Amino acid sequence: MGAWKYLLGTALLAGILLTPALIVMGPAGGSFDDALFVVLAALMLVSGLAVVTMRDIIRCGLAMIVCFLALAGIYGVAGSPLVAAAQVLVYVGAISVLVLFAIMLTQSKRAPSRLVFQTQAGPAAVLAVVIALMVTLTVTGTAWNEVAERMRVGASALAATLFADYVLPFEIVSVLLLMAVVGGVFLAKREERGS
């Protein structure tokens, strides 16, 4: 195992990610946003596939962080910078750490077993392809009443709507989070013997 392997892998990944960007900006005549979208989408899909197919589960967790970061970038391209920031804070910062700690708590020495998939992996793959095709056909076949240029929503406009129209869901979510914290502590607590 040498460092050159990682260098080679990084160079290969950069090539895979940058080639579509150059194609989009060059021959296909797209803008910089299009190239950014293509690169982030490719990164997200590749790391998402890595999450569900890789053998070593701690690498799955790390690939999930990459997937969430690329998705935060896509939120930024889509024109919702506040959602992108929340994605980085909540998913990359909190949920990924939670998942990584759970992985560390539940993997024993013999746990990275040879069989990663259930026996139903083949039908599951067929079902996933069917879902992807159905969504693609439905989306491209529907005439959405969409605006020509994507709208950017600033934080102040968002806050005005959140604290005027959505106050009740906001408060309910805070109570739900408190309940989840208490429930998580209660469930993961070690039971005392003999009481």
Next chain:
Amino acid sequence: MNLANSLDSYLVLSGLLFAIGTFGFLARRNAISMLMSVELMLNAVNLAIVAFGSFIEGLKADGPIIALMVMAVAAAEATVGLSIVIAIFRNRKTPLVDEYDAMSR
């Protein structure tokens, strides 16, 4: 070539991520892998919501707010789900879901 400015590309991307998450949830043996796949599916739906919010006039501010709500609920779900997995692991000493067969014996 108009990828970043059309609703279709975001929705197709969200559908692909959802399909990947579905495959992972149905195919993986490890309980934590299944929870990670659920997170992928939640993120796919969130991407669709944000895309609708930034392309449909009537949902301009509602889309991002609903996405933020979904994130908070997903955080609660991850907390409770992972602690349930840890509690089961403490009893059964394995994270593999096909060995949770106490009801069939």
